[in-house]
Amino acid sequence: MDAVEKIPLIALAGSTASGKTGLAVSLCEAFGGEVVSCDSMQVYRGMPIATAQPGQAEMRGVPYHLIGFLPPGEPFSVVDYCELARQCIADIHDRGKLPVLAGGTGLYFHALLDNIRFIQTETDRALREKLYRRAESEGAQALLDELRGIDPVTAEALHVNNLGRIVRALEIWESSGEKPSAQKAHSRLEPSPYASCRIGLDARDREVLYERINRRVDIMLAQGLVEEARWFFSLENTPTAGQAIGYKELRPYLEGQLSLEQAAENLKRETRRYAKRQLTWLRRDETIHWLYIDNYEDSHGLFEAAKELATKFMDNL
Numbered sequence: 001m002d003a004v005e006k007i008p009l010i011a012l013a014g015s016t017a018s019g020k021t022g023l024a025v026s027l028c029e030a031f032g033g034e035v036v037s038c039d040s041m042q043v044y045r046g047m048p049i050a051t052a053q054p055g056q057a058e059m060r061g062v063p064y065h066l067i068g069f070l071p072p073g074e075p076f077s078v079v080d081y082c083e084l085a086r087q088c089i090a091d092i093h094d095r096g097k098l099p100v101l102a103g104g105t106g107l108y109f110h111a112l113l114d115n116i117r118f119i120q121t122e123t124d125r126a127l128r129e130k131l132y133r134r135a136e137s138e139g140a141q142a143l144l145d146e147l148r149g150i151d152p153v154t155a156e157a158l159h160v161n162n163l164g165r166i167v168r169a170l171e172i173w174e175s176s177g178e179k180p181s182a183q184k185a186h187s188r189l190e191p192s193p194y195a196s197c198r199i200g201l202d203a204r205d206r207e208v209l210y211e212r213i214n215r216r217v218d219i220m221l222a223q224g225l226v227e228e229a230r231w232f233f234s235l236e237n238t239p240t241a242g243q244a245i246g247y248k249e250l251r252p253y254l255e256g257q258l259s260l261e262q263a264a265e266n267l268k269r270e271t272r273r274y275a276k277r278q279l280t281w282l283r284r285d286e287t288i289h290w291l292y293i294d295n296y297e298d299s300h301g302l303f304e305a306a307k308e309l310a311t312k313f314m315d316n317l
Contacts, residue, residue: 006195007089008317009099010310013038013109013282014201015275017212019293019302021054023201024102025062026303027310031098034063036088038103038112041244042067043076047232049225050246052216065092072232072241077168081108082116089194101196106281107165115192124175131167132239140166147173153181159277161270164243197313199306200288202279208294210272217268220246221260230254245274 010027012020024035037043041051045068048055053067065088070076085108089099103109110116135143140163147169148155154169169180203209229250232238242248249270253263282288289309296302 006193007093007099008195008314009089009093009101009197010313011038011101011109011113011196011198012201012306013104013106013198013285013288015104015209015278016052016271017216017275018104018201018203018209019299020102020104020201021052021058022299023303023306024100025054025058025060025064026299027306028062028098028100029060030303030307031100031310031314032096033098033100034065034092035059036085036092036099036101037064037066038081038085038101038105038108039067040076040081040105040108041241042103043070043081044072044074044241044244045069046072047228047241047244049220049223049228050232050244052220072235072238075240078107078111082112085112086193104278104282106278109282110285113192113194113196113198115190115194117190124171127174128167128171128239131170132163135163135167143167143170146170151179151181154179157281161274162243164240167239195317196287197310198285198288199309200282200285200290201302202290202292203294204292205294209275213271213275214268217264217271221264226250226253226260245270 010031010033012024012027014020021035027033028035039051041047042053043066044051047053048068054064066081066084085101089101092099101109101112131143140160143163143166144155144158144160147158147166150173151169158165158169160166172178172180225246229247232241232247233251233254246267249267250263252258252266253260258266291302291305291309293302296305
């Protein structure tokens, strides 16, 4: 596919609470676009607070795709995401609109934009359930250590808290006999169908970002996160959705083991750690233009900087 044939899009990445959603909506208003979410947890319905799904007021009438459509019990993979996102982007482009990708799931972001093709292996539910049972009895670290012995490259890229991807990597190995890292290396055979302007949001002073995260957790609790978590734990068989930060940190409170204040502090700490992991992953992409939120007095200044980058990108197409 020649460069002139590629679908142009703006791609916003960054950690939680960095302001991606507001900026994405503003860019859509400026360029006539629609947002495609790039978040592995926002796909689930019934979980709007924990996954920080944008509400109608925040979207300001801009269409926002791939949020709140999947039951919490349904598994969802990077392959599933890329298939749906490609359909969304093609439809938005065909209607003469500009696709604006926004989210913090680095794996989805790069798999979609770099056209990484994953070898589809049949889901072995019995094997997957066995691996999850092992994680419950032995701990996720034991599974990650096993993966490190099989495929150290993949293991190095995974955090022990990301149980879903650890399980999936072991499932690929046991089902196909191929290391996930080797599978990934074979997947970059076709060029990307997209011409993308990649913009990342960070803070030069990390404490600025962490304070925004702390405020967001306080707002989420005020919006009813505890009640949403109580509802979530009443469900059965939600291994993928259960990875959402916000629920497991509140479980000790719901079970009477911690005060709400202690559970909230744990949630803030884990969210800050998650933000750091998000940024570590995204920093590997040297094509991202980074904007630092603490360089601007307000969101309008940040928007103007992003708009300038997007305008130059569009003019050079």
